[in-house]
Structures are given as C-alpha cells and as structure tokens.
Amino acid sequence: MDAPIGHFDHAVPAPDALGDLIRPVADAVRHWSGSVPADQIVYVDTDPRWADTAVFVEHYGRELRRQSANCVVVAGRRGSETVLAACVVLSTTRVDVNGVVRRRLGARKASFASMDTATGETGMEYGGITPLGLPEGRPVLVDPAVADLPYVLVGSGRRRGKLLVPGKAFTELPGAVLVEGLGVA
Incomplete structure (x- = not known):
C-alpha cells in the first residue's frame, strides 16, 4: 500500500499491523469506533534511530514537517493534586504549557511530565508517545490545526514505526478536546 503522506518502504492499514503495535495502541485500533474507519489509520515501519521529529x-x-504532530504528556498541579493530560500539537509549534494548558487543567503550575512519568503512565516508549491508546480518563488536548489536516504523522507508541492518522480522528479519541491556542510558534 502507498502511504497517504510521505514515502515509506512499508505502509499497512493499522488493523493489519497489530503485532507491530504495543498493546494499548493495538487495543485502541482493534476497538476503534470513530467515524473514520480504522483501516484509514496507517502504520509505517520506520527506523527507531530517526524517531525524533x-x-x-x-x-x-x-514535507512531513508540516504534517507531523507531537504528543506530549503534561502534569498540572494544584496543591497536592496532579492531573496528567496529553497534548497534541503540530511539530512546527510548541505546547503552551504555562498558559493554555495550565488554565485548561485548572492548575497553579503545569510542566512537561518527566520521562519516567510519561512512559510509566502511558505504557509507551519515550519519543513514540501517541494519543491512541492512552489510559482511560486522561484528557487529550488537541490543537485544531492538527484536526484540520487530511493526514497527520504521529508516534506509534514505540520509537520504531509511526502512525498516519486522518486529522478528524484526533477529535474522536476518548477524552479529546479541541483547544484553541494549544500550539504556539
């Protein structure tokens, strides 16, 4: 199959690549119920040495730079309570952690979650975190610019491989909320 964006040697519909995905991501694909059919989510095999955007x-x-998104885990704190959320922004922007995210989470302080927290809470590899398959109940904050693209390249849960996901599908993830101004230049 030809990938809908980019040029990859190996591209298959994600439901045909469940064995290449970590369990939470494979489960998310297996139980996908969005309006975008699961077979429109594409897995591309890539070298883990080149996982960073x-x-x-x-x-x-x-050309993939404008069609790539990063998914980062942030921690918002108010007193002794910490709330974790995933933020999905175009790779050409950065997450407005101390402004938009902090206010959205109702936190006094917000920061990127530590690598141990991000990987421990998601069950995914650092550098490959994806919004598909995140733990139930976690907010997934999505910049509208991501949802507006026909296809977006994002992590697969591992450093090896990426997912090509129709932008609209990000709005249908469990806990997804479109947040204006989430990604800033």
Whole structure:
C-alpha cells in the first residue's frame, strides 16, 4: 500500500499491523469506533534511530514537517493534586504549557511530565508517545490545526514505526478536546 503522506518502504492499514503495535495502541485500533474507519489509520515501519521529529523529517522527507504532530504528556498541579493530560500539537509549534494548558487543567503550575512519568503512565516508549491508546480518563488536548489536516504523522507508541492518522480522528479519541491556542510558534 502507498502511504497517504510521505514515502515509506512499508505502509499497512493499522488493523493489519497489530503485532507491530504495543498493546494499548493495538487495543485502541482493534476497538476503534470513530467515524473514520480504522483501516484509514496507517502504520509505517520506520527506523527507531530517526524517531525524533527533526531527525525523522530530515531522513523521510522535509514535507512531513508540516504534517507531523507531537504528543506530549503534561502534569498540572494544584496543591497536592496532579492531573496528567496529553497534548497534541503540530511539530512546527510548541505546547503552551504555562498558559493554555495550565488554565485548561485548572492548575497553579503545569510542566512537561518527566520521562519516567510519561512512559510509566502511558505504557509507551519515550519519543513514540501517541494519543491512541492512552489510559482511560486522561484528557487529550488537541490543537485544531492538527484536526484540520487530511493526514497527520504521529508516534506509534514505540520509537520504531509511526502512525498516519486522518486529522478528524484526533477529535474522536476518548477524552479529546479541541483547544484553541494549544500550539504556539
């Protein structure tokens, strides 16, 4: 199959690649119930050495930079309570953690979650975290610019491989909320 964006040697519908996905992501694909059919989510096999977005687009094509998104885990704190959320923004922007995210979570302080917290809470590899398959009940804050793209390249839960996901599908993830201004230049 040809990938809907980019040029990859190996691209298959995600339901046909469940064995290549970590369990929470495979379960999310297996039980997908969004209006976008699961077979429109595409898994592409990629080298883990090039998992970080800047390096990835240099290797697989600079045109992917404008079609890539990062998913980061943030921690919002108010007193002794900590709330974790995933934020999905275009890779050409950064997450407005101390403004938009902090206010959205009702936190006094917000920061990127530590690597141990992010990987421990998601069950995913650092550098491959994806909004598909996140633990139930976690907010998934999505910048509208991500949802507006026909396809978005995002992590697969592992450093090896990526998912190509129709932008609209991000709005249908459990806990998803579109948040204006989430990604800033």
